[in-house]
Amino acid sequence: MARQGKAFTDQEVRRIVGLLSNTEMAIGEIADRMNCSRSAVSAVNRKFRLRDYAGLRSKWSVAQEAGVEYHSAGVPYSNA
Numbered sequence: 001m002a003r004q005g006k007a008f009t010d011q012e013v014r015r016i017v018g019l020l021s022n023t024e025m026a027i028g029e030i031a032d033r034m035n036c037s038r039s040a041v042s043a044v045n046r047k048f049r050l051r052d053y054a055g056l057r058s059k060w061s062v063a064q065e066a067g068v069e070y071h072s073a074g075v076p077y078s079n080a
Contacts, residue, residue: 016041020050
């Protein structure tokens with residue numbers, strides 16, 4: 001069960017940022033691993049602008065790899 005009403009420590013924020021930027025884990029998977037809500041992970045993602053979902057749930061583009069889109073399984077989509 002996710003904890004409620006408690007702020008993340010700096011270490012927890014760094015871990016979420018690392019998971020968002022260095023893995024292909026979905027937000028729900030990160031939330032489960034960090035024992036928090038999906039919306040909390042999404043808030044960290046919005047603050048640090050790590051992934052752009054463009055209104056979609058299952059694919060995103062990563063800031064370091066602009067132009068490459070991924071779905072939650074980590075398989076790149078073709079931009080052609």
